[in-house]
Amino acid sequence: MSERPSRGISQTRLVYERLRTAIVGGRLLPGSKLNIAALAEEIEVSAGAVREGLAMLEAEALVVSEPARGYRVSPVSAVELLHLVKARIEIEKLCLAEAIRHGDLDWEGGIVSAFHRLSRVAERDPERPSQLSAEWAQSHGEFHRALVAGCPNQWLLRMHQILYQQSERYRQLSAPLSMTERDVKGEHQALVDAVLHRDIESAQALIAEHLDNTAQLLLNCPHLALSPADDASGKVAVSPA
Known part of the structure; x- marks a missing residue:
């Protein structure tokens, strides 16, 4: 720096x-x-x-x-993560519904483009396989922003961005030990299909499942496991990667 x-x-x-x-x-x-x-x-x-x-x-x-x-x-905690994911699910559901109702062809094209890019980027850093690729993390953020970009409510979009940023912090902290089998690309594809078919109910159910799946991985990661010393305060011990 x-x-x-x-x-x-x-x-x-x-x-x-x-x-x-x-x-x-x-x-x-x-x-x-x-x-x-x-x-x-x-x-x-x-x-x-x-x-x-x-x-x-x-x-x-x-x-x-x-x-x-x-x-x-700021510290991290299992309780905060659960609250964060719950809030994010509700905000993303609202954003998706508004985007589906109001999004135009440019919005649809942005989703397809963002998904195509994300699908072509390796999730893991080739030199450090336990770490997320910086390019993937950027593309992943762009994909989730593209999904809701058709939402005309700027307050919802601001809240969406803040919650995404906080969620990404947990993801990055947990990445070294969260290498489990999961079809993330398939989850993203299902989201794209539902959104482009303008199926609000399916899109909302899929985003809730997608975010909950991620939360469960993070909660099960040793980096976020409660230590005896932390248990009373509810704060989580995060070890360096």
């Missing part, structure tokens, strides 16, 4: 984007302390820009501030 901010991007935005990527990608683990002075030196920005960037991340629940203790990466 040593390159200077380019013209046209503010220091605050640079801090926000760098840290968000590191947190969602699992490179900054839950509970990690975020030292403002050290970050300012590393990213080569002002301490004020770091504070503002951290405030933006706190608004998205990616970091937490503690009186007299500064900022830390």
